[in-house]
Amino acid sequence: MRRLVVLGLALAASAIPALAGEVRAPASLLSPDLRALQDDPSRHPGWLWVDGGEALWREAPRSGRPSCQSCHGPIDGMRGVAARYPAVASDGALLNLETRIERCRTDNQQAPAFGYESEALLSLTAAIALRSRGLPVAVETDGAAAPHVEAGRRFYETRQGQLNLSCGQCHDENVGRRLRGDVISSGVGTGYPAYRLEWNTLGSLHRRLRACSLGVRATQLPYGAYDYVALELYLAARARGLPVESPGIRR
Amino acid sequence: MRQALAALLLALAAAPAAAQVAPFVVTGDAVEAPLDGLAGDAGRGARIVRNRETANCLICHTIPDPRETFMGEVGPPLAGVALRLTPGQMRLRLIDPTRINGAAVMPAYHRTADLLRVDPRFEGRPVLTAQEIEDVVAYLATLKE
Ligand code: HEC
Ligand code: HEC
Ligand code: HEC
Numbered sequence: 001m002r003r004l005v006v007l008g009l010a011l012a013a014s015a016i017p018a019l020a021g022e023v024r025a026p027a028s029l030l031s032p033d034l035r036a037l038q039d040d041p042s043r044h045p046g047w048l049w050v051d052g053g054e055a056l057w058r059e060a061p062r063s064g065r066p067s068c069q070s071c072h073g074p075i076d077g078m079r080g081v082a083a084r085y086p087a088v089a090s091d092g093a094l095l096n097l098e099t100r101i102e103r104c105r106t107d108n109q110q111a112p113a114f115g116y117e118s119e120a121l122l123s124l125t126a127a128i129a130l131r132s133r134g135l136p137v138a139v140e141t142d143g144a145a146a147p148h149v150e151a152g153r154r155f156y157e158t159r160q161g162q163l164n165l166s167c168g169q170c171h172d173e174n175v176g177r178r179l180r181g182d183v184i185s186s187g188v189g190t191g192y193p194a195y196r197l198e199w200n201t202l203g204s205l206h207r208r209l210r211a212c213s214l215g216v217r218a219t220q221l222p223y224g225a226y227d228y229v230a231l232e233l234y235l236a237a238r239a240r241g242l243p244v245e246s247p248g249i250r251r
Numbered sequence: 252m253r254q255a256l257a258a259l260l261l262a263l264a265a266a267p268a269a270a271q272v273a274p275f276v277v278t279g280d281a282v283e284a285p286l287d288g289l290a291g292d293a294g295r296g297a298r299i300v301r302n303r304e305t306a307n308c309l310i311c312h313t314i315p316d317p318r319e320t321f322m323g324e325v326g327p328p329l330a331g332v333a334l335r336l337t338p339g340q341m342r343l344r345l346i347d348p349t350r351i352n353g354a355a356v357m358p359a360y361h362r363t364a365d366l367l368r369v370d371p372r373f374e375g376r377p378v379l380t381a382q383e384i385e386d387v388v389a390y391l392a393t394l395k396e
Contacts, residue, residue: 158367159366159367160366160367160368160369161366161367161368161369161370161373162358162366162369162370162373162376162378163358163378164349164358164359164362164366165356165358169356170325170356173356174325174356177323177324177325178321178322178323178324178325179310179311179323179325180309180310180321180322180323181321184325213370214370217369217370217372217373218367218368218369218370219368219369219370219371220370
């Protein structure tokens with residue numbers, strides 16, 4: 001029911017040219033309708049996943065191991081966490097929020113991984129990310145994170161695919177312009193997981209990145225691939241100080 | 252939508268290995284000779300330019316046609332392009348605009364060399380064949396106002 005309301009919205013956005021080099025909050029490029037929807041939990045379809053994630057947070061896995069809540073306390077304690085991810089874990093691995101949750105699932109709950117892009121993982125990710133909504137992105141970029149930021153930057157700046165475009169050729173040079181029906185944003189991940197009308201469901205940032213890879217006819221990397229996680233970190237480094245918007249609403 | 256796209260991509264992959272890149276000579280900022288000596292057809296070119304799945308020119312450009320909606324504004328409007336460019340200049344810009352400007356945003360439509368991480372379904376084939384390039388040039392040459 002809620003979805004019908006969403007699909008009925010007018011999709012026109014007003015294009016506002018960006019200043020060169022400025023990284024803009026994606027919400028500033030949304031149409032007024034989508035922006036209002038993003039700000040209204042009572043109509044935002046992403047809240048179906050948030051509700052599901054909050055339930056999963058409290059639920060003990062069949063393995064007999066503790067629930068997320070048993071170890072971490074109420075989910076509100078996750079305030080600010082999503083704003084710090086991707087981050088380097090104690091063993092040196094670069095984890096984004098999804099792969100961090102999967103690690104707790106398999107190692108701490110000794111339960112089978114939810115699977116990237118599964119409803120359960122999207123739900124938990126959305127419920128945790130919501131606790132950082134409005135907080136400034138604050139990923140670590142120095143120390144152990146530095147080589148990963150650099151790897152992400154290289155990927156971002158490299159022309160790729162049959163159409164031979166780098167990310168920045170759209171998301172730096174053409175912000176605010178129309179690419180077909182879309183208004184090109186600064187290409188940051190602050191709204192993810194996001195409910196995309198085109199998907200008719202909630203999806204992860206990696207799903208969006210796979211769409212951009214396909215758009216330039218480049219190889220789509222698997223969900224959770226290192227190159228995408230490093231890219232995600234670089235996007236977050238570019239977005240430092242911008243507010244977390246997830247769960248976002250996108251066209 | 253996604254299924255249609257996937258089916259299309261598979262169809263493209265299954266198509267007989269498309270002609271490789273035709274040889275060409277750059278003179279100044281133009282390729283004067285038609286690729287493979289082929290004659291272009293403006294009607295076919297008009298359809299290629301409008302095709303949302305292959306050439307996808309309208310993702311970035313507008314053409315003077317009020318029936319077309321959702322056209323892009325990343326590249327310059329194509330209205331009047333025939334007054335600004337000769338067919339030879341158009342040809343080079345379609346084959347590979349980085350020959351004119353290394354930082355060009357417009358994709359190279361007839362190039363396979365030195366591309367990175369190309370989706371295997373498109374590997375080794377140019378976006379448009381020599382015939383399609385000539386058809387698009389013929390169409391653009393009609394855009395005189
Ligand atoms: C048995 C205890 C335990 C369980 C159960 C558990 N976790 Fe964790 N979790 C931890 C520990 C310990 C850490 C910190 C690991 C570290 O810093 O290396 C952690 C870290 C995290 C973090 C990153 C926090 C930060 O500040 O960086 C998130 C997010 C998280 N867990 C989510 C979950 C979710 C979601 C579940 C349930 C699916 C869950 N955890 C289940 C023990 C647990
Ligand atoms: C040909 C142009 C183009 C290229 C190249 C491109 N994108 Fe995109 N991208 C888009 C369009 C159009 C959208 C949808 C509108 C928007 O949000 O920017 C989009 C959306 C995104 C979004 C979602 C933004 C949001 O808030 O919903 C991210 C993140 C992104 N792109 C990152 C990238 C990265 C990283 C690369 C390189 C691997 C890349 N893009 C390459 C055109 C492009
Ligand atoms: C991803 C965006 C994009 C696509 C797709 C694209 N173009 Fe372009 N086009 C541009 C840009 C940007 C320029 C300006 C030069 C540059 O930066 O590449 C341009 C320049 C041109 C020019 C030169 C115009 C002038 O006045 O100098 C022509 C002609 C042209 N494009 C035709 C086409 C045709 C025909 C197609 C499809 C077969 C196409 N373009 C697809 C972005 C694009």
